[in-house]
Amino acid sequence: MRKIYLIASVLATFSHGFQIVPSRSLHSPLSYRRTERHFFNFGQKPQPKQAEPEPSKITTPEEEPDAVEKLFTFFFGKPEEEPFGLKRFGRERFPEQYPATVDDFDVASVEADDKEMAALRPLLKNTNLEERAVYLTYSANNNGWSAEAFHNAVDRKGGALVVCTTTSGQVCGGYNPKGWVGYGEARGSIAAFLFVRNKDGTFTKLRKVGGAGLAQ
Numbered sequence: 001m002r003k004i005y006l007i008a009s010v011l012a013t014f015s016h017g018f019q020i021v022p023s024r025s026l027h028s029p030l031s032y033r034r035t036e037r038h039f040f041n042f043g044q045k046p047q048p049k050q051a052e053p054e055p056s057k058i059t060t061p062e063e064e065p066d067a068v069e070k071l072f073t074f075f076f077g078k079p080e081e082e083p084f085g086l087k088r089f090g091r092e093r094f095p096e097q098y099p100a101t102v103d104d105f106d107v108a109s110v111e112a113d114d115k116e117m118a119a120l121r122p123l124l125k126n127t128n129l130e131e132r133a134v135y136l137t138y139s140a141n142n143n144g145w146s147a148e149a150f151h152n153a154v155d156r157k158g159g160a161l162v163v164c165t166t167t168s169g170q171v172c173g174g175y176n177p178k179g180w181v182g183y184g185e186a187r188g189s190i191a192a193f194l195f196v197r198n199k200d201g202t203f204t205k206l207r208k209v210g211g212a213g214l215a216q
Contacts, residue, residue: 095126095127095128095130095191096126096127096128096159096177096189096191097190097191098126098190098191099190099191099207099208100126100127100175100190100191100193100205100207101125101126101205102193102204102205102206102207104125104126105123105125105202105203106122106125107121107124107125107130108121109121110131110132111133112133112135113133117134120161120163122203123161123175123205124161124175126191127175127177128159128177129159129161134161137153137154137157138153138154151180151182154179154180155179155180156179156180156181156182157179158179159175159176159178159179160175160176160179160180161173161174161175162174162175162176170197171196171197172194172195172196172197173195174192174194174195175191175192175193175195176189176192177189177191177192178192188208189208190208191208192208193205193206193207193208194206
């Protein structure tokens with residue numbers, strides 16, 4: 001009987017060592033795990049779970065510069081956004097270094113605009129006068145119908161928008177970015193344009209092309 005009792009006691013202890021903890025307690029840091037793998041961890045404090053390392057972020061290499069850019073960078077360094085504190089050349093900063101826009105008329109009126117100028121303001125999109133207050137410098141009815149009267153009023157005053165109204169009521173004209181000086185020379189500009197007002201109140205613009213007397 002003693003042998004049978006000892007064997008039963010040993011088997012009870014051995015089976016107790018292989019007891020599996022219920023699954024609902026496996027996520028608790030204070031539970032003691034007594035599985036076959038951790039048979040000899042009785043009396044030991046539970047070890048905190050180590051955080052898994054995050055996968056390293058994949059970085060894409062920068063675009064390889066071409067041969068010309070490499071040569072320029074070798075002698076002068078990398079190009080700056082604003083070299084010497086100066087902004088780079090672009091349409092927003094120098095709009096009249098580009099051809100006149102013919103399909104964009106989204107311009108807000110200026111506070112100083114009267115009713116007539118507010119209707120003409122969309123023509124000045126992408127010009128130096130787009131956001132500037134303008135004023136009437138010459139009126140044929142008031143200043144006279146002559147070239148001399150015209151130049152006396154507009155010479156050396158910068159760019160201007162010329163507006164004409166025909167006897168039939170058609171409104172047309174053009175924009176001269178360079179202005180006039182009265183010396184008789186041609187002062188061409190790629191930003192110059194002609195325009196006509198359509199019956200529905202919209203405008204059609206003709207951009208300057210080719211020589212001084214060509215537009216399309």
